[in-house]
Amino acid sequence: KACRAQISGVNGGAAPANPPNPPAPSLERNRDGSSPDSPERNQRGSLLHAWEESGVAIHVRERLLALAAYGPTDSLSPALAAQLYGPVLRTSASALEQFAACPFKFFVRSGLRAEERRLFEADVREQGSFQHQVLARFHEQLRAESKRWRDLTPQEARERVGRIADELIGAFREGMFRADAQNLFAARRLKLALQDFIETAVGWMEHYSFDPHAVELAFGNDGDPLPAWEIDLGTGYRMAFRGKIDRVDLARGPGRAATLCVVIDYKSGAKKIDPLLLEHGVQIQLPAYLAALRRLPNPGSVLGVERLIPAGVFYVNLRGSYPSGKTRREVLDAAREARRLAYQHTGRFSLEALPQLDRRYLQPEGSGQFNYKLAKGNKPNRTFKDLIEADELTALLDQVEELLRRMGRGIFAGDAKVDPYRKGSQTACDHCDYRAVCRIDPWTHVYRTLKKSDSEAP
Structure with missing residues (x-):
């Protein structure tokens, strides 16, 4: 309130007809416990006066009003x-x-x-990231073995993706999927969907x-x-x-x-x-x-x-x-x-x-x-x-x-x-x-x- 009063005053606002009641004694103390008449308080007052005289207060008030009226x-x-x-x-x-x-x-x-704000929960975004990571590991494993997707049978691809998913479930996002039974169930459902996908995709490689x-x-x-x-x-x-x-x-x-x-x-x-x-x-x-x-x-x-x-x-x-x-x-x-x-x-x-x-x-x-x-x-x-x-x-x-x-x-x-x-x-x-x-x-x-x-x- 004090800041608003000072900014308004710099802009030419008139003083209120009925001045507010003086603040309670406890509010007249600085945060560090010093009295209102202490040298520290006077120094801050001088700085505030210089801030007002420089015109910065007017600029700040204008920007705040502009923001409020966006x-x-x-x-x-x-x-x-x-x-x-x-x-x-x-x-x-x-x-x-x-x-x-x-x-x-x-x-x-x-x-x-x-x-x-990001929450520690297995939402749609995290579930998608999990599936992406499983497929990325699948590809990189085959690449390290100088193999292509088509070099596997659909069943071999399904089993490999299942193993990768099982390994990742425990480590993903610091154990997110093992935080509770609901998350673990969701992870296993995602694993089965990935196994169905990779089995189908590798089967298509023939054509x-x-x-x-x-x-x-x-x-x-x-x-x-x-x-x-x-x-x-x-x-x-x-x-x-x-x-x-x-x-x-x-x-x-x-x-x-x-x-x-x-x-x-x-x-x-x-x-x-x-x-x-x-x-x-x-x-x-x-x-x-x-x-x-x-x-x-x-x-x-x-x-x-x-x-x-x-x-x-x-x-x-x-x-x-x-x-x-x-x-x-x-x-x-x-x-x-x-x-x-x-x-x-x-x-x-x-x-x-x-x-x-x-x-x-x-x-x-x-x-x-x-x-x-x-x-x-x-x-x-x-x-x-x-x-x-x-x-x-x-x-x-x-x-x-x-x-x-x-x-x-x-x-x-x-x-x-x-x-x-x-x-x-x-x-x-x-x-x-x-x-x-x-x-x-x-x-x-x-x-x-x-x-x-x-x-x-x-």
Whole structure:
């Protein structure tokens, strides 16, 4: 209260008509126990007087009032944005997706570095990390033995993943999964899902010409094997795009020195590419990673190839997506087919790479690893969105690169508005960690409705 009174007084506020009662004697003592008239108290008073005379108090009061009045349409000045982020915006796909969802969300998370408090619990994020680590160890073990995934039988792969999971359950996050019976049950369920996945994936290798080459491939941070993807934003600013790719699969293209490249992103649930979210930058991570690999100046340093040809991007549900049945017998009778469909890859991939992705592509059902159908003349059946022409995949990556550039320029322009999107009943506020910060009323706020443009993303 004393500070508020002094700041108000510096700004010319009049004294109250009825002065407040004098503070209780106990409050007239300094924290160190000295009396109000002590030399220490007088020294602090002199410092406060000098602070007021310098005009700093007025500046502080103005900034506090501005903060209290921050509105949904407010943004930063370009000069302040440059001071906040520096000449090089070091960012990631997930951060830029936050900017596309709501610029204020990006500002709080990436500008102010505000984070939610992490709890010691086996939540969805930790469960996903556990599954990622198991698959990474599986790959690295085979690599150390000079083996490929396809060198194992499906049953051998299943057993190896089971052993790795058992070893990791006790050590993961300082024994998180052994903290109680519920966590231990969750870990065993994750283990079984991984065993089902690896058994299915290795079984597909018979018809899949690609080999997993790298897992948890990080780029852009200190110590990472690959550099950041540098994007020129103009006017002296750049973006250093960084991230970590769950898996990179490679296959030698027919009759060429270049190598086909696939990016795979592991998920804890079913996910598909939403063209509208992709078009507006809300869902760019998967194609952005392939676009970054496409721009590598020297892929041979880590991937051992001279040139990469983008072939596809896929989401893989590590827990499987199983349909329900009317009866128990119906479910059991269709168990084999259900498992095959549970781990089916979804995303976008090139028709040119189809013979390497699925050697059974000319058969009526294919291998089942991908969701596609061929039309007359072996062209993509447009009822199924995943299979596209090679030039469409190139256009998709070009579009994502331009989206990154546009968002980077918007960030340096100071865009920090509280401007969440709406897509049907879905909004950017649904699972936002910063709802208590932006202070909008979700019932009355006018959301930014996402609309399809003439040039929709493939």
